[in-house]
Amino acid sequence: MPRILRQIALAAVTATALATAGCGFGAPATTAAPSAPVARAPELAPDQPVSLVFESYNLGQAGPWSDTFTELLDQFHAEHPNITVTAQKPQGASSNPAADAVSSVQTQLSTGTAPDVVQLGFSDMAFTVDQLRAKPLDDLVGADTVQAHFDAGHPFAPTARTLAQVDGRTYGIPFVFSTPMLYLNATLFAQAGLDPATPPTTWDEVRRAALAIRAATGKDGAYVDCVTTTAKDWCLQSIVRSNGGRVLSEDGARLTYAEPPAVEAVAMLQDLVTSGAAPKLTQQQAVEAFTRGDLGMVLESSSVQGTFAEGAAGAGWQLTGTAVPSFGDRPAVPTNSGAALYVISDDPARQRAAWELITFLTSDRAYTLIAQKIGYLPLRTGLVDDPAALRSWAAQNPTVGINVAQLDRMEPWVAFPGDDYLQIRDGMMDAVERVVLQGADPATTLAEAQQRGTALMPAQNGR
């Protein structure tokens, strides 16, 4: 063997040895029984000092997000001088801090430095409870106290109260939240001879309007978020539910996204593309095209309304919006994206302090500030009618009314179960992307993906 090759081989062997040695450190130790009862966290004495670590992906984003959270935490400390909160963003290098939220807690659990309170997405809920050891709030402070908090001040929307429940037990308090909306470029509508005051209410109408816009203006017609793997499935679930289907059976034991109603819903999305009504774009490209005024309609999160409004003002087009379209006469079913606040701490004093922080961050006062400064929908929906709170803000943001109306018929964004929940979700979304954007056959592609996903379900692999 030539000398140089021998040296490279030796170096590779040494590297492998070093790498293997490295793998031995810090293996996660997340084996606690998720549903084991947790002792009641005792009330804190007024002068009992407690230090908390609060981790939120909103803290990773400069501007109104981190500023608002800093302001809220200052207010909390003024009210609870004995509780000191250290705020941090998830660790990790993803461009979107929310994508690191789960792995960050997992890593810190393995090093014994887990935060006490975390903000995690609804689609991660099963994993949060099973593996990240979120504590049942019903045990920590009592179910009555949890319900009393939901009812305090302007009560939580009924459909929002149960979003962070598993097996009837409340593990988290829903915090930030949005629903899908169909945004319209009213200027392109008018140029195509359509009336933006009577927006499309069904997917058939969306298709016809999109084709009319394309024919009259040469610009793209309509784009639906949640057709790519990176965009996740929260609004795809809304479309599938609107056609009477589900991605997961009601008991959570079986994948159902290859059943006829789901296949029909995905086939409808494919038809939008093949008919020319929808462009082949990624979510990011579609959001930017709509912001520039180059797209007639987009089904997107209510939380991006500010971005669209700024783009419309700059590019000189008029923004309007409407609710999620339906399949014919069947009522549309909006789903939610967003996150809840969970207690991870094992220490009783920190657990109680964590509850105090969570109740503050989900109070009337906090929601008023969050809605005004960040634009998230307040889950205490009565605030938008309260002249002392958000009435004037709601009047300036007409899409708020559409969202509040959608809350009444909203159904939860369902989280897939088990340790492999992300692989199951990504497998499904990969299939949807191949069907919608690449023209694969809906029935067979989804059936194959469901078969692979089923092998990852907890009942199948014994986990």
Next chain:
Amino acid sequence: MTGKATTWTRAGGHLVLGGLGVLCAVPIYWLFATSLRRPQDVSSAALLPWPLSLQNYADAWAALDLPTLLGNTALMATAIAAGQLLIGLLAGYAFAAWDFRFSRALHLAFVATWLVPFQVTMLPNYVLLHQLGLLNTIAGVVLPQLCSALGVVLLRQHMLGFPRELLDAARMDGRGSWRILWTVVVPNLGPPLASLAVLLFINAWNEYFWPALVLQRSNAVLQLGLRSFMGAEGNDWGPMMATAGMACLPVLLLYLVLQRRVVDGFVRSGLK
């Protein structure tokens, strides 16, 4: 005939290189063009940013504490580059100037660390920093990066080409190894040391992944400040491009000033 062919070949070569040059410059142009658009125009695909606006720079300035970020990043990059240069110099000198037992194995161990992916050593380093109480500090970012296999390998290559006779002559004059290094070797290694220093500084300046893990409670360095314009609810492209423009200016200036030395250093080391 030959002359014509040469002219055409040259013209073709220039055309290809010119095209590649433009391709390389377009992202930089787009960065500055976007940063100079009005906030409501940042999604525009127009080639020329018009009307011009400095609002994105003002927004970036308001959202981030840029002087502190610049200071922290310069401190971090300087400390990492200085540490890597010093260790590279000492280790390269040892490997090049002496034949000692296990020197080849030790050298291979240095090279091997180059082949271990960062993701493998990430968690052990993180645990160690936690035990040392250095998480969320600039020192925590710097410490695990003080030694670079690149520095050791590159300087060893240079020193192997250093005339042995000079070292022997210095030894005969009664100088010890330490004095030989600083009075004979280092003064003659000016260009490679300068080029390596620039390279290590730029690498450290652009470092993103490790600071993102260690600095969880703040966006204390520029690359994390840049990321803070991206989030769950969309990206704030205007201020991000303005900050990126400001972040790359110091490095760009450093490179322009020392460009010849950087190229020289690589050509002479035999590594390309």
